[in-house]
Amino acid sequence: MPGYYAGFLLLVPLVGIIACLSNLFYNVYLHPLRSCAGPKLWAASRLPWCWYQHRGMLQYKLLELHKKYGHAVRIAPNELSFTTETAWRTIYGQRSAEMSKDPIFSLLTPTGVQNIMVADRETHNRQRRLLSHAFSEKALREQESLIQMHISKLIEQLESRSPSGNVDLVSWLNFLTFDLVGDMCFGENFGCLDKGEYDPFVRAIQGMATELTYTQMYKYWHLDGLRRYVVSKKSVGKRMENVKRAMMAVGRRMQRETTRKDFMHYIMAANDEKGMSPQEIHVNALSLNIAGSESSATALCGIIFLLLTNPACYNRLVEEIRGAYDSEEDITILKSHDLSYMDAVISESLRLYPPVAITMPRRTPVGGETIDDISVPADMTVGVHHYSTYRHPDNFHQPEQFLPERWLAAMRTSPPFQNDRRECVQPFSFGPRNCLGKNLARAEIRLTLSRLLWRFDVRLQSGQMNWLKSQRLQGFWQKPPLLCTLTQVKRT
Template identity: 25%
Template structure:
């Protein structure tokens, strides 16, 4: 019967004028593809928006709207632990699947959302870095080389360099406070975190704090990159026709490379011309223990995993990904403290009491903050819980042969993932999840705390856990208590909601504060 139907269709097409026949074939092809998408084996019975099962355009339009994280929360509350958000995409909400999908023994691999879209181009070659690589060997070997620079021991040894950024931030804010005008504290959090990354990477601030503005327009550039990634990442096959086109320059991502190279050249004191394959002379860079120095030493040892292209790519990744995520957390912290002044007062009292007891240096050390300021640690954790930095699923391919997720068999090659916003807003794990409640991290039972920690997904998990997480914690733990020791802070417009937009990272604007110097 099906063969006869096919013959009938072909005969009908053959009798039509050529343009009409071609148009009919295109329509039949599109309809057939849409139906194939909708009724894919293993996915046809997974609930979700009807349109999402037919075409990836539903997902693209949702991402373009800038609130996909909120969409995912609503969908999981409506449909359960598995939601089909695309013809080949399934969003997962059960935190018990985090270790299964992302754990150290997982066979799930990263998708085209990461590489080549989020990688950089070096001398015509698309070069992955630790975050974007889909090659497990490259990831393993590169991580071995990079881990030391990101270890707590190395970072604490460089704590005085972070203190320089803290002190400069406080100095600048004191000047602004004396003017009596509202301060966009959100922008200053970006300036602070970028200059810290400059110190750690190059022993040199980028100049954000000193100038009080976006240096070389790099913040604006990175925002454009994120917007491109979030949208093109939904249809990654289009990248080769857009910024991935070898006939194009590589677009905004190469501006990040140029920004990193500028810092390298300034540190070396001359034009190294790395773009042309130039070498960094051993005498050009003073050994200060920063990441450039450490990685350059590995480069000079002849490691194939730290060739010049890898050295530059890792430094560019620091600029691109090492600052925004922390500034997002800091904006969340000050916004929610401003919305909950009782929490602000409780934190300030803890800081003042610890200082009065002689438990805090000036500036505060990370060890002191971690030991003597438990409520501060709870505030930081809750700020990241209520507003995670990433707002899309961390995509992974299901291994060949398929696998079982949440009791359902999912075919190999299916893209699955967990959105941290979904696990962080699970009411079965976090009571009253919309509330900013730092006390939940201090007053919960051992079993409740275990479930919350299992669901906390701000830094991803497993071997792909964010390598810069220790930097983020040190930056926040040192700066926040110093700022609140020096200034009284309150939202200028406490009844006004901030604005957020999900462009892979969920960026915020509107954290405007009145700052008054404390006596």
């Protein structure tokens, strides 16, 4: 009998090894995606994908793979990555049979209630109809005084600190965007600009993004149960405390009678019998706050860094801004629309340093789909990878260079930019689920840049030239301090 048990114990791992090897063999040689281009190791297992994701280097590796294998690359047994404008339209565009969001990537909200980012098609359409009122052109005009108030706080704080030397613009731009969007979502801001420090809720955002990134990887390996051993209870508890705090702020705003034209004003004004429940309003306000704040701050940091490392572009934008206004009070959302070079700078910065640099994966529908002449079976994961698409040499002339003029109307059909595939760049995503707040984000960026460069001459501190190259990505870019010297402009 002892020999029987010993043989059985040897047999169990042997069967496991055989099953594992069989699965690897199937993925490489028998899988429906076996003919798609890509490295065999990535086709065999999701392990390489997870390794680079864990290191925060996946975006760089995927660009390398796309340069080697082409615009469609198999990056996991069941996943294809694309880098073309046609893939944007096929995967994310308006269609009768929607490509649903990948369920592993579409993580639940803290309360389990659907928000606009993870909702099914019917729920998404209903919520988007209501939320769209808060992001209309009319709403944006009425929200301008609130936006200007927070930018004025930023300018005052920078002015008081600029004589001392180093100013970390990553921190201060985060303070601005979180205070501003928090005020719009909750009716009360975090006080970051007033205190000159991160609120606990804001400080926890990167940790929350990293935790969600690992949760995604655990799901791929069916190891959800390991999360409680890997993620500290203290960390999870602190984040849940901050989530509850934000939801309580939403509740207070919903009960408050006020004429201020923030997000809640428009959401509640349009909330008819087909409207959102209080629980849906809570989770949407929380998600809009996180997504809108982090992305705008990241965009502003990237724009400033790229300008400061390209002096000719910086000088041209400064000249445009200071020549467009007679005084700082003249800087408005409406007048900022006339700054064509600024718009080109913003577009080029979003290409080189997109706040959302990852893939937003979808699942192919029943019956499969043809994407860029590739027949993809049903229930495969597909998506356009932002970072790789924007830097692919087939899509742009000198893709690694900061060249804002490629976006100017006069240069679009002229050498050397006549073959640039500008439709590839979709920093706010594409189709019926694209970002609702893109007009607000661009207005906020234009106003902040205009007022910052009207008031100050900005220079990078020494040792900052590799600020962008040093960054890792886990959900959000992990931005180190961006130390700058600000000198107030003297005007007669």
